[in-house]
Amino acid sequence: MTFEQSVFYVLAAVSIFSAVMMLLQRSPVNSALYLILNFFCLGGLYLTLNAQFIAVVHISVYAGAIMVLFVFVIMLLNLGDEKRLREHLGIRMYFGIAFSVALLAELLYILGFSSANAYVQQSPSAAEIGTVEYLGKVLFTKFLFPFEITSFLLLAAIIGAVILAKKKVVQ
Amino acid sequence: MNTDIIIKNLSLLTPELIVTGTLCFVLLGHAFDRKNSQLYVLLSFAGMLTALFTLTSYIGVKSSVFSGMLNVDPFATYFKIVIVFATLVILVMSRFSDEVNNETETVGEYYFLILSMCLGMMFMVGASNLIMMYLSLEMTGLTAYVASGFTRKAKDSSEASLKYLLYGAFSSGVMLYGISLIYGLTGTLNIAGINHVLLQGSANGWALSIASIFIIVGFGYKISAVPFHYWTPDVYEGAPVTITAFLSVASKAAGFAMMMRAFKVMFIDSSAVSVLAGTWTFIHGVQIQNVLIILSVLTMTLGNLVALWQDNMKRLLAYSSIAQAGYMLLGLAVLSNDGFAAVMIYFVVYLFMNLGAFYVVMLISNKINSEHIDKYKGLGRKSPFLSVALAVFLISLTGLPPTAGFIGKWMIFLSLINAKMIALAIIGVLNSVISLYYYVRVIRNMFLRDEQEAGERMTFPYAQQILLLSLLIPTLYFGLFFNQLIEFAQFSVAMVGVK
């Protein structure tokens, strides 16, 4: 096994483990911490895919901003553990589990075993497109318009969050 | 991309720029006079009116801007006109709404939210790249989540917006997975480019079907088609009535426009010769026509059946609007220019009748502070004008002549019959019969049932009556003089990237 393969297997194993653990934890804080672990593994996987810039941005945005916000809100609301993981496992929930298992089977079948396109080698240009320079060039030419839209999206989100958080309790 | 090209591209997006400018002004207006809602309404109304006039000068323009991110074509312009017009009506409606005016602290942000929803929808109808589709969908969604939780008084308001957010984020996540599969299969996100690659026929059929179904989940959520409709009744009931009306008309129109464009440009095999002239076939491997048919039948049947049990007017109209989405999906499932034109005609009609119905509900709830259907008893005596107007809107929603709703339904059923889908047309007609029952129940309550205690006559200011008239007249007008509307819709079916 080469170094690259072993890195991939370790990261993949940890990310599967942390995704499952996130589901199984009763305490929301623990769930959040497992999710952060998962995000770090993803950052590593991006590196194995030669997407250096995405990896850095991913860590700083997800682990650094979004998950901090989550943990902060959990602490702020002082949420306790869920009493039991499944409070009443009704018919809807069985249906949900069956649905997700079916979805997984379907996706595994499509992506894993019947895939006609057998890509075994990363494209030779993969190392080049992952760089800041290349991404920046494309982002500000071909994708200029969506980029501008995102600035607007963020403005709307900021104002929205302020309105909602400003609301007072009605007695 | 140099400055000249950017300016040239932007000049095709003048209406959007005007809307953007207006909403910046609304935000800035906040700094001067926080609580003057009149100022915000005037400012936004003027801006939107200008945008509407600018839009009319783009009728017939057919072009693609910003490296294929957005299309400016008759199809997009048609829907933009519908959306901007709906926004204008909603702005005036909000001015009259007690629910909105009570929120003196945040009334400026309210108008900002309405305008930014409108802007997001204008991008939705033009988006011709899956990135733009996703972004504009989210932009509309995010502002809508906030707007539906806007009122502080209503206890269910924040609950409604949480449900909206969770369902919305989930379905857009599923849609995104579909997009990523499509990207893997074709190597591009431009919808015309995807079509080009798919036509070469190397893509795995299974993966393609799954991806297209995932994408339908995202669209289905936006137009509240049936398995993805769970949020609709709750959000429509919990949100302020102005936002409900806006979501039920404009957001649905934008969702439909995006869905129609995506399917037509991405998945239609333009080289195939179809059995019936005028209908299209999907690319081999994408078998989603049946999915669309099943969705539409489910949507209208469930919407109509559940509406029978509703006692809250907002909830009743929510289920009725689910059912209406079902009829429109029929027009989409036909897969022909006729069907698309029928959907577009239906949206103009739907704009007037549905906004009208919600407007009356809002006026009545301003007075009696209730939306319960029993409280409508004896309304025919207390306020004849309002009751007659509501009756006309409801008759139009059922699809009976001589109202505009009849023309809308008629065009859809006609396109079905032309495509030899008689069974579907019959299901549609049967559904209209079911819907008659619950619409008539409201009308009967207003005119034929007497209230226990004799209520006082309700009077409404002239300004409020003028808005009602301006929704009522088109509902009747398009029922009699519809040729121009039909011609305009048939002209506007044209899209960039399709022969």
Next chain:
Amino acid sequence: MIPLNYYLLLSAFMFCCGVLGVVVRRNAIVVFMSIELMLNAVNLTLVAYSAFLGDVTGQMLVFFVMVVAAAEAAVGLAIIISLFRNKQTVNVDELNILKW
């Protein structure tokens, strides 16, 4: 080298974990975290395809997904806070004022 399918299978698995979390968990915040997991699974698919196809579009979409995820998290958590103030709960099963 690791073949593309390995990455795709991993991301499919993570996506389904996210879906399962949305369906099964009752705490609105955890449901929301599951949605973030789904979005990240999508990101992994996109980056993997992008590297194997040698095309930059996928990585661009990843950027936009991140922006949307951040915006959505801000708005979503604000909604959860305002809900908690009203009802003292974030359990989605207890949200039942509005029912059909």
